[in-house]
Amino acid sequence: MHLGGSVLRLESNLVESPDLSDSALSDATGNEPAEAPTQGRPDVAVCMLDRDGFVVSWSKGGQRFTEQDPDGIVGQPFSALFAERDRQAGLPGTILQKARESHFEGEVLQQRPEGEGFRVRLTVESTRSAGGDVLGFVVVSQDLTAGAAIQESLRQNEEQFRRLVQSVTDYAIYMLDPEGYVSNWNSGAQRIKGYAPEEIVGEHFSRFYTDEDRKNRLPWQGLATAAEAGRFEKEGWRVRKDGSRFWAHVVIDPIRDDDGNLLGFAKVTRDITERMEAQRALEKAREAFFQSQKMEALGQLTGGVAHDFNNLLAAVLGSLELLKKHMPEEPRATRLVNNAIQAAERGATLTQRMLAFARRQELSLEAVEIDALVKGMIELLERSLGPSVTIRANLPSGPLFGKADANQLELAILNLGVNARDAMPDGGLIDIDVREEEGAGVPDALKPGRYICISVADTGEGMDEATLARATEPFFTTKGIGKGTGLGLSMVHGMVEQSGGRLILRSDKGRGTTAELWIPRWSEGAPGQGQVDRALAVEVATKPCTVLAVDDDGLVLLNTTAMLENLGHTVLPASSGRQALNILNERGNVDLVITDHAMPRMTGSELASEIRARSPELPIILTTGYAELPKGANLRLPKLMKPFSEAALARAIADVMNERPAAAAPN
Template identity: 45%
Template structure:
């Protein structure tokens, strides 16, 4: 080794000691043709070969098979010959066949005349560093793949001054810019003009530089000018010495998320509103029936009093005030039912243009001269299915609200047009389907409503008017009616600029009918037989008196089962006037259906203060059903009955109903009436008076026997089944006291076969008509 050209010119002892002391490097010499001529301990440590195993061997033994096949050993020496030096890295092979990553320097050795005498080669094992380096490269590669694979986030780098230095595909997708369009420009270009002018980009960088991180949400601008809501994170990037190298910026488009959150909040609010409406609807519906029954008793009796005592001016004035108060109560109940979406509707297919134009005069009278009214109708207006009378009431209420919002006068504009509600519009409105609608818009130029008032405008009883100036049910009634009709209603208002109410009603493809004519209700009478079915005794009594006063023969029943028994008895009945909601296992609609099977020509008129979905489904009256809502006036009842039964030719003037005189000259009969049902006793007594007879009435058989001891009677009418004493037993005792007495047995059941009765008697099955009672009495007179 001392004679190796590698050490020419050097102190031989120093050279040997230096080379032999190095174990971290393989240092060896090569002949000009590439054979190993020297080998140090480092070579043995790195390659595993002893000196005697490698001296004279070609350099190829240290290369991998792949590199040898490619001629890399010779190529490296050729490069060293040409350039005097060759640096490279690559995989090399140890004696045991394992490989390691080597860093190699090959230096060409020349004589003084320039002739190549060989090569000096220094090799270092860099496997650990290679592994670490490769791990870093792999990590960077994965990071680049991650960054460039992310399309939901815009990820890019900024210089310390905010200049964009790189750009990932997610940034291109979100913001719309290609990398070459934005790299080198300032990132403030993505901010809205107002935010950029306010210095928000610089503020974000300053916070990130100071605190290491900045996070915010705000509006950003895309390449096409469209704005989107962004969630932004800016992280400061620093060198090992803490110097700020730049910023990493991550931006996410959260517009859809924010929109979804908004829609969710709107849906929650709509659900809350719906639940609130449902709760109030149940509350109002639950009390409406009883409330309207009370009003019906009041109104019926007040009208009966007015009919009898109305000639006195003082009495008439107070009766009229009382009736007016009942009407206000009825309107309040109707508004509550409308708000609760439980108003029975009778919708028809109609074109709103002629119907709304027909209200011009009514609206002008209601609004006064200081309010200008304009109606605008778009061409080709679609038809809609709606209860036009209820819609007119809603429009009138909206117009009055508008008038109150314009105390100094103004303009009311009513617009009709076609409208489309798309999926985007109805996304937060679970009860509004997309599709074609007819839009009715009512706009005023009044004071408008602030945001807090606007949010509560549809709430029942909420009003900004002074006490006594409004019930707070106008808009809530409109809301309930529109919702019950399958429509949609929205409010738009701005303080000082007025209010617009937009009502969307679903388009109907049916053929429109003509708007119904407004008819005045007149008092009409009749002489047919009406069966009144009502569980509230006070209401029943009032209706019976009202119908009797109108000239009708009246039967009554307390529930649907009793009514069906009357109908099946074969008694003649022209019309059944029945409450919808009554206790008992048999529902009124079912009773009516069975009655029509028994008497096909029978007319049925329902009445109720609350239908409870018995004859109303989907907010609409069932087909063919006639309803008179409580409370109703005597005129409305008379008109509705004649509407069903047809015209009556007798005079319409009605006098007070007094006990009728006998027209045939026959003497009035003295009748003892015994029945344990006070309501039945009262009704039969009224019938007896109408026939011109003189009834004495009691619910006590004992009292009846006492009367017979002291008084004279022609006829005994006895209920067949009484707890205190059966009717047959009473009759036997009565005839024992008065042998000339004739007897009428009355019962809701068939008369039993009772042999051995030694007196004259007839039987009537309850309920019976006036004609039946008269025939029985006349038969016993003979």
Template identity: 45%
Template sequence: MASIPNRDAVGIIHAPQGRDAQIAASLLHEVGIKSRVAADLKAFVAALDDDVAFAVITEEALRSADLGAISAWIKAQPSWSDLPFIILTSRGGGPERNPAAARLSEVLSNVSFIERPFHATTFISVARSALRGRRRQYEARLRMAALDEGERRLQTALEAGRLGAWELDLANELLTTSATCKQIFGRGAGDAFTYKDLINCVHPADRNRMQEAIKATKITGVDYSIEHRTVWNDGSVHWAELHAQLYRDRDGKKTKLIGVSADITARVKAEEQQRELNEILEEKVAERTRELGRAHAVVMAEVSQRERAEEQLRQAQKMEVIGQLTGGVAHDFNNLLMAVLGNLELLRKHVGDDAKAVRLIEGALQGAKRGASLTQRLLAFARRQDLHVGPVDLCKLVLGMKDLLNRSVGSTILIETLVPDHLPPVSADANQVELALLNLALNARDAMPGGGTIRIELDEIEQISRKDELAAGRYVVLSVSDQGHGMDKETLQKSIEPFFSTKELGKGTGLGLSMIHGLALQLKGDLKLASTVGKGTRAELWVPVSTSDVASSEHRVSGLENPVEISGPKRILLVDDDLLIAMSSADMLVDLGHEVVEAHSGKEALGYLGGADAFDLMITDYSMPGMTGFELVKAARELVPGLPILLASGYAELPPGVDLDLDIARLGKPYTQQQLALEIDRLAATTTAVSSFR
């Protein structure tokens, strides 16, 4: 922001004929006013700016000139600016007798005329008067800037506090509101919002109180301060808080109410909830007090129940932490088990007939396998279990479970099944789907304590476009419906959250629907729930249709259980950053008759692949520092296209973003020597088949 010029004020002079310019500049110099002389009209216009104090110009310089540029500059001045012009006219050429001079007044606006020849005192007096007027304009500029800055600060403060500004003109009840204020009353920034609109959107029960408060402020001058409910156009109820003060004009007349507004819906709801909780607690306290004399055992039972609930909550929190840590635990634990199992398997081959050593090794192997089983259970809890996915006939699965379901739900429950004659197989883990169906049936039974009917249905549905979690495609939907007490909207939304349960203490973990939801996501399907209070609940498990049939899948599995030894000795590049695991795996491979070259990083492996030596197969760990196994696979494909690759990982699932379309086999840790040999034979068979086809 420019300051007010003082001794540095500059006058611009344009007098192209005679000595007028020289005389004017000399006189200004003598009284300490700086000036600049413009040789022509173009230079004069170019020299004009907001910090010029005044302009001196001769009438004849403007008489035949195009004044468009000067007129445009004058019109473009800021609102605070009105540059003074001093016009030097010829004798008798003042505006009273000279129409041309009068025209200049219309164009230049702020004009003073001096007839030549002029006296020095007159010229200096007019120049100083123009300078004083210009300084008053600069002072106005500073005041306007200060007001603008204050306005910006006020607006920033209002926005930071999420406050809406408003004014009410008392004479004509004209309401002016900010965009934030309109939003508080459920209106858009561009919507009209009158004082009548404001009154109409106040809740009918609060409207009279609001109008009485306005009236009291008008009469007594007391500050307007109120909280009331508002009803938006969509019918929803909110809370608003308004504060205002009475504004008076210079004569003391009451003219306006100026104030702010805020949305306090969240605060009011929190206070209501706290108030309700306090009332409940007060009632509870009063009820323990009443029964204390004759039912002390009831009090102790309630305390015990609370302690059990707190203990269950602590256990749930512990299990949640375990669930968050299982991914890393599984990887590290599986790596340790990998080394233990591999070395024990090899050791068993070298103990010969030493029965005691064989017994000790077998015991150690059983312990290591139990550790691997524990890891799988942790992964199942965290919804990261390694599923055995294949084509599953859901019709056969549901009909085969009918006896088990009837025994599980009891004699007061009737199970109806609606299964079509022909449905395509789905891509799923049969064991996990059976557990999911059993869990849904038990939930349905618990929702009908007085008995009822559970309806189990299968149906094929075509998903045309992507919706929610489901991609477009064909799905088989397994649905379980009951006629129980049902759930409200809020309970239904929480139903798949871990540890959430509507059952009483000790009759549910709150993990059933959460695990089924996790299973659905792993299968690239979905779990959909619909419920109505008093009418029942319907659960739908959507499972994608398999691209292969059940028979061919079973044939492949049986073939892999008795693999044909077709691989023969191979030269294998083994990549693992863990030296212990690399040594164990290398020993198993050598024991199988293969030649092994070890690399302990992706960079080292790429060095081997880029050299002169050739390899029949690369086995790499997934999780390695610097370069992951997946990154190594992509780089290796560029160096050696078609190289068979086996990716080993201790994770149940590879992280998102790993492209499984790179034609690589996967081997989960910990693996046995037999599993390792099986995967090598499978890769060899696949490579041979592709080569023969080509």
């Protein structure tokens, strides 16, 4: 059997290989032919017709897309493949006639067994004998609906992908050509960077970088890294259309064809400014928490040391005072004793500052007219700081009442002034400013409310970050040996925080320091008429008393007993709370109890509670270093700060005995 050139022509139109040999076709005897190259394609059907137009063979491709199996179609006329209307119109016969004359090629509507029509590209060629007689026909059908469906599916996929990319607004997703020029632009890129597609497509992506980054060639380095390493990822500042900056997370991936040639880059940018700011805020809060923990630990240690030191100083000062009173008049010995007393008093001042830092110093919080207090301090500062320092004050016209301890606040301002002077060895300017703030003007570290800010700013040397971070730690100082204890700022810090406020320091090396004391505004009703003069002497009781003195420290107890006896009182010493209760049970004529607080097994507060349950009117004085009093532990008891002098002891006794009801007064 011979196939003419027309058969080769139809095959070359449909498949890559033009070879369709005789053995691949039926010899019109009805035998199943071998698979032709086209028969492996699911969208191509190949069948053989005899000279009368009946199907003698059917390919697997035809079985797939026409849903006609060989048993159902072999032996059927060619017209069985066509839709009813085309059969009625005689289209199958017309096609075969054209194939006898030459060949047929065109699009027709064929029909599946269920009656569903589908379009095919049909090619029909005749097979002839050596003498030119028609032996049959080769029919090749290509399903056009499958190809159209594939193309439509591809189009839909592309459209879906485009919509997906355009719907992403949290990320800037766009393409770059190999040189870095923008080739497309999604809505996220427009939202984040501010450019419309027509403004940016065709522009180089380096315009999104800062001037510094462009100068350092960072955009081009990013492309080079992506091309060489297969990916570039980094965070950094980027610039929007309006010139504002945002912190961006950037990923650049290269796009290559199947041969590895670079086609361009896919670039994804995300604005993570909020996340960065939140992370910075978290780190700042963590640092503040660690600083708070450190200061709390230092406060506990400092308070405990101060309490024990106060006990020692109480014994030293009391003994020195008694020794001075009873020793003979001898100038040299008197000078030495006075020197020892002054040294011990300096030690007591140090412990006061330590306790202030630990926020365990007893404060007398009341309504203080801050503007008047600062105004009164300026003259003292001018005399104390010397002529090389100029003080400039900015005070409000009306009164501002704050909640503070007036004495401690004056001492804090004096400390700040001395620190400012020491930071300006060649002289300079100190600005003191008083203002009221609330709402947004109040630092975040403070609770919401109204505050009075006392600002002391100098033009001195300033502090670097490391020094500033440790400025309020106890015993930390940048001054020379013997020029500072390192307790000035720590005392101010503790006092202000115990008052419900905050000390805030701002400083830059070479630009001076600003210290701000934030004091709560007085909000507990109208302030009292005038301030109490704490230097006013108290009339000392002249009548002798029987005093129960309690302290677990033998040195302090011996010293307290000696001072009380020197004042003319009868003393019953006890070294524990239990022993004190036993004495009270045995002796019923005790007029006053003076007890230490920090004692083992039974504290002074617990002892006071036991005594009050038995004798509610019995006066009690609590001696303490104020380092160990828990909250709510008999805070209404009169307290005497250690170390105390004989005069301070006498005044404390006078206070409680003068307030005692007349019926309970000693005989």
